[in-house]
Amino acid sequence: MTSAPRLSSLAGINEGVTLPGYDPSAHGAGIVHLGMGAFHRAHQAVYTDAALASGGGYWRIIGVSLRSRTAVDQVAPQNGLFTVLERSSAGTSARIIGSIADVVGGEGAAAQALSQMTRPQTRIVTMTVTEKAYGIDRETGGAEVSHPAVAGDLAHPDAPKGVLGLLVAALRVRREQGTPPFTVLCCDNLPENGALLRGGVIDFARRIDGPLADWIAETVPFPSCMVDRITPAATESTLKDAIRATGFADRAAIETEPFTQWVIEDRFADGRPDWEAGGAVFVDDVRPYELMKLRMLNGAHSMLAYAGHLAGHVHVRDVMTDPDLSLLVERQMCAAQATLPVVEAVDLDMYRADLLDRFRNTAIAHATVQIAMDGTQKLPQRIFAPALDAMRAGQDLGPYAFATAAWMCFVVRHKNSAEAVLRDPMADVLRDSLSSAQSAPEIVAALSAIKGVVPQGLSQDKGWRNAVTARLGRMLTDGIRAAITAEIEIG
Template sequence: MTRLTAKLLPQLPEGVRPAYDPAAQAAGILHLGLGAFHRAHQAFYTDAALARDGGDWRILAVSLRSTETVDALRAQDGLFTLVERGPHGDRAQVIGAVADALAAARDSQEVLAVFERPEIRIVTLTVTEKAYGFDRASMDIEPGHEAIAADLAAPQQPRGVIGLLVEGLRRRRAADLRPPAILCCDNLPENGPLLRAGVLGFARRVDVDLAEWIAQEVAFPASMVDRITPATTDETAKRAQALIGADDAAAVETEPFTQWVIEENFPQGRPSWEAGGAVFVADVAPFERMKLRMLNGAHSLIAYAGFLAGHAYVRDAMSDASLAVLVDRHIRAAAGTVGRLEGIDLDAYRADLLARFANPAIAHQTYQIAMDGTEKLPQRIFAPATDALTSGADLAPYAFAVAAWMCYATGRDAKGKNYDLRDPREDELRRAVLHAGNDASALVAALTALPSFFPVSLRDSPAFRHALETRLAVMLDRGMPEAIRREAA
């Protein structure tokens, strides 16, 4: 079978091949975090922008850890197939927005040299929260974070993402070049201000003058991103091959729905991302709040309750009638904490979410979503629960979701089989669970006492604690399927 490369493009039909000549457009974006989501989201939007308006906005994409995807893309001239999987069939589109790929673990100095290219006007990132090393409470870096500590010790040979950004900006300044806008595309509240605070916190520790320059000159626009992108499997490559008639070792599959809301703050210009449907606003926070609480909060509920009920995929969980009732209840409750959003019908958004979760073509693993719970729950579950507590709204949806996470944190499924929590605080969680045993009250006490995690107002609320303990007791004693049935009834 022929491999997907630039030579093959003329043989692909219109609508599948890029609607422009990729080789005629130079790179203007450096991206850190070359995963499936980036290829399904930012690369997709950039492809649409190039197809409509052209411009030197192709992407130099960097994998911070692995080399496999980098090697696959380089062998394919940066091309890859995006397979959109909907209830009515699959659709393929070859994306030409990636100009080249680099592996930071292998090409670190080459990655840093990209910062010195004047044509690079934007740096985008998708690396997940735990990779940054943020201390959200103090809006600073966490000096004890493994990557942060290593890069503070050798700031001109960085391996972590914050260290790479600071050293790259130092080189940019030394070359007397205007700095790029730095756009975080991770699911974090106020991701622009948070990234700015982390970069400044690191820079102040290594070069105060550099920190001052960054504070005055570098833009950190915020954004909200949304597109369900399951982990790539062997089946992904087979689907791409069937649709385009060529082998593709970098194919990605995703849902038809996509959303990108971006703060308009790009001093050196930007691609016409609105060609792909991006929306530019002055304040991203309300949209971010809607997505984190309604979509991501419900996703976490599905992940923990669904996984422990034996549902491998989100679509399977949504076929569980009782769990689907609880998901709908959770989204409705979260919507009540969002407030009005201009141009957004929250009830229609809720209906869209339920349909997206139930999409039979998307194999999104509950175990994949369940990872990094201590990083995700504060924004997804605790924040709306705190608002509900203040307003006197029903606490049951949030109590059930948190209890499901606590049950998941025991690290044992219904058959007594152990699994990795895949959480940055896994050791702390293991110690808390070991100390508490199988007692619901003790487990609630231990997990709500984790430092810098649980909001005091929820922890000290008798009503919320009681709601947690009673639901967790059923999960531990009767199993998650029975807990779901009882809660839905």
């Protein structure tokens, strides 16, 4: 099995594997993508593969990994080819993707990225760098000057290494050269991600070059979009199954679920691929779809990740076999659904049922600890924003209070873990905040006081504090199982 030749061409692939419906070498690169993780390979790269097969065009992708060479070592030796394994209870199917033209990463990656972004042929820059990488102050909507990448790039704007700095530097070069701007398409789970990124980029630019900031504001589109496809981290099993399916060793292979969704605001500066061929939907306003996904899917994911991990469940599918916890997962979705506006052409009850089925998919090993990462970045839009809306509407805050207490208990349990389970950009802040907090009320007060996490409208509300404190106290004193049982009894 391990002696199989390395995937590097489409020749000799086993029968039954879906191949690109086009000649990859016949298409140039018009997209630069920042963040070459598994999700991009399972999502945007697949949509672009379908677009190239449908409409052709100069739309292959130059991938950039700003933090490591892992993606380069995985994908580049394979001439950009990789395997997507779609797993369901009915079985696994395999597909080779050819939409990636090249990958750069590791030392010098930022300079190479800047070079690619300033090419006239680059018409779209997309990104999946995770919420923590942007360096945007959520309270002001501008650049977070204390963020290490932002601070470094403001000090050295001609040699940027972070997302905001790279975008501004590339746009500055294009403006100076008379090259039309590219479209900036954020594909991370951020509220109104296009507008949020636009605010960060323009504020960063204004701190170094006012006329450039004005030019960006006037000419550069930042469409928002909503993305959805559950994509667990690849394992040795993933790589072995890729060999069995294709006949070739594929170090870039990823696994994912059959479901995929991409809703995009149709605002582009200089054309776009035929992403509709892969099922993408173009709309005037993505916000209703974004709220639906962030609150119902991501919110339930976060709740079950913290409570499930504390209860000893390794994967989402394990949580869904726990009768009590699975009831709380659906309760969380129902609570979130009650805060949503009407979503055009979407039956929210059916959407909820589909989400529960996706969570139950026994073929997907999505680790609860993976979902639990970066809680301070994820919970504001997944849990706290809908909780605030629910409070204003007089709706039940119990589901959100339980989710919040589970996160706080997770932080307390793992603040000094040698296994580094607490993976969060604010991990040190979380630990410092808890240095003198012992009781549940002290812990709730300490974690709620961290800037930019729990909104004041919640943290200063007595009813909310009491609801979270009671649940956290039960988790700390009686254990998560007793807390789950009590929550079921509350209803």
